[in-house]
Amino acid sequence: MTREEVYAKLNKVFQDQFDDESIQVSDKTTSADIEDWDSLEHIDLIVNIEKTFGMKFTMAETTGMKNVGEMVDIILQRTAR
């Protein structure tokens, strides 16, 4: 999967999660950029991403990812196996 393909799928998950068709995430997107992305929504978002890509984040990654770029790096690394 290319980075662009990951982003295409990821945008859909984010749009669906936060009920906002206009969301477009990028490497630098953080929870501060999306109004409803707080600690209450975080795990549900992570679980949906895991289901979409058929992979798992470790707990350290779940709580430690600093931006969407890091998230995409992990997805690419896991799905390449």
Added chain:
Amino acid sequence: MALISIQFILFCAFLIVVYYLVPGKLQNLCLLAANLVFLSFYHAARLTVLFLGLSILTTWAAALVIGRLNTLQPGRTGRKRAVFVLTVLLNLAFLFVFKFANSAIFALNGLGIVDHAPVSFAAPLGISFYTLQLLSYLIDVYNGGQQPQRNLLKYALFGSYFPLLTSGPIVRYSELGPQFDHRRTFQYRNVTFGAQRMMWGFFKKLVISERAAVMVNTVFGDYPVYAGSYILGAVLLFAIQLYTDFSGCMDIVIGLSEALGLTVPENFLTPFYSTSETEFWRRWHITLGTWFKDYVFYPLQKTALFGAIRDWSKKKLGKKRGRKVPMYLAMAVLWFSVGFWHGGLWKYIVGSGVIHFVYIFLGQELAPAGSRINRILHIREDSLSHQLFRRVRTLLMVCSGFLFFRAASFHTALKMLRALLFVSDPTFFTVQGLLSLGLDGYDLTVLILAVLLLIYVEHVQQTGSVRDRIAGQHIAVRWLVYIGLFFLVVIFGMYGAEYNAASFIYANF
């Protein structure tokens, strides 16, 4: 050794001098020796050294074994999990025996299962704090987010760093551990800024907290006599007392660390500026909240059981509402745990736990309705008055929890709550009322002026560092402020034989 004592101040001054004079390699040893000296003044010093030592050794060794198994047998998780679970259970067992044995006895007595008198024994200093700190390291290594530390000296320093043993903050290994890898060189700014921060902590504790405590103790100590506004006033004063006590202690801990060239995370960010309960808990006892969020709230939601609950509730309630069910369940567990951590008594489980879950739950669920009402009534949500309303509302919700926290028991708190809500006595907010609770006119005036100074400083903090601002002033102004603060503490501080300023509220947890 009490943080509020001449002994402690001399100890810190001596440590700072020796710490920066010894060669680089000895700096960590010097700090470890300071940890032992600090502990040796504690009445249960041997017990603390023994159990703290055991916790440090077991988590350090387990992390090394887990790290080795990760490299040697990356696919096999059985042994790794066994080592992890056993070490976590062992350390939790230490914590439970020392902190929660009496709660268990009370609970079993209450249920009529046994009839046993409470047992009385000392607990290792800071066990509630260091256990969480060491477990977070082990969990991070187990989850793959942290490389194990091979050097026992550096790890022992992380686990026994004495300022944190008093009341936290609860630090992650990644925040503090790597700082022991390099020599900390003397920097004038670190030492002076650190000393200023410590002084501000002494001011909060000795000038404000100890005075507020007198009035709080009068009402809570004789609660059947008081009603209505007196209970409300006492709870509001307790909010001030607890905040200046706990955050004052943190100022001393963080300031001393700064003087030693070490950065530890903040535990408070002007919490009374919060406009909601969720915001308040992101600004109050921050490191405890994030610990339970990262190690209870998130992992629980990722378990298979919670996954099944999520699938079921989404099917039953629809995607949007359904996904909230496992989140709220995990949040209930989180708040119960936070309350229980404070001591396993119902007054803590409710006052520092469950009640806040209820408020956050209601806040989340009623938010859309609230917005609709605001739209209908043409209330601008970003207006100053609405923000103020939200702050007052948050303060009152938080204070309702503090009432349980401070009361002698859960039942006492309920009685006081009843007297607050159903018995009218507005005279607390009169001069006579205020002067009837143990403080004379002089002390009451000092308290009010000191709280106003605190509010002013916190207001300035909203726009940046107060110490940077003072440091940018003319030398005369700068030193006037430093010396002024010193004399404020010396002249207006409540210390000496007849006061109990030596102890901090959270040092009991």
